[in-house]
Amino acid sequence: MASYDRDSGLLELEPSPVEDTPQEIKDGYFGSTDDTENPAQPKRSATLGLSQHSPVWYLSRIQKYSSYVFTAFGLAHITNTSIIPLVTRSVPESERYLLLTRPYYQGLPAEPLLVIIPLWAHVISGVALRIVRRNINAQRYGGKTSFLSSQFWPKVSGISQLGYPFVWLLVGHIFINRAIPNQFPGGQSNVNLSYVSHAFAKHPVVSYAGFTALISIGVSHITWGWAKWLGWTPDQVTAQGGERQMYKKRRWYIINGITATVTGLWMAGGFGVVGKGGLAPGYIGRLYDQMYQRIPLVGQWM
Ligand code: HEM
Numbered sequence: 188m189a190s191y192d193r194d195s196g197l198l199e200l201e202p203s204p205v206e207d208t209p210q211e212i213k214d215g216y217f218g219s220t221d222d223t224e225n226p227a228q229p230k231r232s233a234t235l236g237l238s239q240h241s242p243v244w245y246l247s248r249i250q251k252y253s254s255y256v257f258t259a260f261g262l263a264h265i266t267n268t269s270i271i272p273l274v275t276r277s278v279p280e281s282e283r284y285l286l287l288t289r290p291y292y293q294g295l296p297a298e299p300l301l302v303i304i305p306l307w308a309h310v311i312s313g314v315a316l317r318i319v320r321r322n323i324n325a326q327r328y329g330g331k332t333s334f335l336s337s338q339f340w341p342k343v344s345g346i347s348q349l350g351y352p353f354v355w356l357l358v359g360h361i362f363i364n365r366a367i368p369n370q371f372p373g374g375q376s377n378v379n380l381s382y383v384s385h386a387f388a389k390h391p392v393v394s395y396a397g398f399t400a401l402i403s404i405g406v407s408h409i410t411w412g413w414a415k416w417l418g419w420t421p422d423q424v425t426a427q428g429g430e431r432q433m434y435k436k437r438r439w440y441i442i443n444g445i446t447a448t449v450t451g452l453w454m455a456g457g458f459g460v461v462g463k464g465g466l467a468p469g470y471i472g473r474l475y476d477q478m479y480q481r482i483p484l485v486g487q488w489m
Contacts, residue, residue, distance in 0.1 A: 242319050249312040251416055254409075257306040261409060262290055265449075268380070278464035282379045293375065312353055319342055346415060349408040356401040359391045367468025367481045376476060382462025383457075386474045390489060394462070410446040414438075 267288060272281040292301050315339065325332060326338040332338050368378040387394045396441045420442070421435035467475055479489040 202421055210387060243316065246316045246319065249308050250316060253305040253308040253312070254412060256301060257309065258409065258413075260301045263288060263292060269453045273382070273456040274461035276460060278380050278384055278461060281460070282381070285379055295315060302387045306357070310350070313347070313350065346408060346411045349404055349411065351418070353404050353408050356404060359397070360401055367478050370481065371474065371478065377471070380461050381464060381467045381471070382475055382478075383461050385467045385472060386479060387462040387464070388466045389476070390479070393485065395458070398457060399454070402457065403450050406453065407446050407448045410449065411442060414442045
């Protein structure tokens with residue numbers, strides 16, 4: 188007999204063996220293939236040419252594979268802004284390499300394909316996944332609960348908690364380095380590593396604070412994110428018993444060790460060489476000042 192649990196709001200049903208289900212109930216439940224009025228749903232593969240996967244399946248894959256593309260851009264970026272400056276020990280020397288690799292990630296079609304589309308695909312699919320999972324939980328376990336109520340929303344992992352501030356920092360970084368220069372004659376061609384050196388020389392506190400947040404949060408998110416894709420986070424340890432804690436701890440130290448090494452490397456070249464490049468002279472310096480003055484809110488003091 189079915190019983191209703193008032194606390195959980197769940198209806199507990201007696202198990203019903205499928206082979207014992209009378210034909211008429213079976214047809215009503217599963218949809219008869221012979222019923223012309225209520226035909227069974229055709230397989231999606233037949234209509235769309237796609238296999239039958241759930242929205243969660245597609246969204247998870249968009250979230251994952253878009254991050255592969257952005258990683259390729261990230262590797263080119265750390266090379267140009269840190270590793271090459273560390274090797275050459277000179278900003279003007281490093282500019283040559285930056286200009287050489289720029290065509291591969293700036294302009295059309297490289298920039299939308301390598302940066303803009305994967306970035307938004309990753310963030311939007313993550314938010315959409317969260318909404319879909321919340322709705323599945325609400326359908327499964329709950330009655331009517333407000334969409335905004337915290338009940339049923341999936342837990343926000345540490346990686347996701349790093350992801351959201353990273354979005355704002357990266358949008359700010361792209362705005363200052365791409366959107367503002369494009370408002371001036373000559374556009375992006377005026378901007379290179381000396382644009383960043385100029386900011387460090389003129390506004391050291393804002394520059395160090397901004398880049399420290401961008402690099403440390405960005406590198407932590409990406410390193411922990413890759414650990415998750417590879418199944419290497421502490422929560423993904425499969426061992427049970429006494430050794431489990433030891434393996435979890437070991438993974439935590441390794442992932443944070445890699446995060447600290449990459450963050451340190453990026454800062455060594457970015458701060459130690461580019462950050463020490465000094466003010467840009469003459470007309471270019473004045474142009475850079477005008478560009479930084481276009482930053483909303485803080486620009487008026489620059
Ligand atoms: C480049 C390599 C990247 C990797 C490997 C990566 C990895 C991940 C992973 C594994 C998650 C899921 C976290 C979880 O479910 O626990 C995630 C979520 C997220 N990522 Fe990334 N990510 C990358 C780049 C970025 C970038 C560039 C941004 C934005 C600037 C970003 C923003 C976010 C946000 C906002 C979420 C949270 C989505 C949610 O769960 O609500 N990620 N990322």
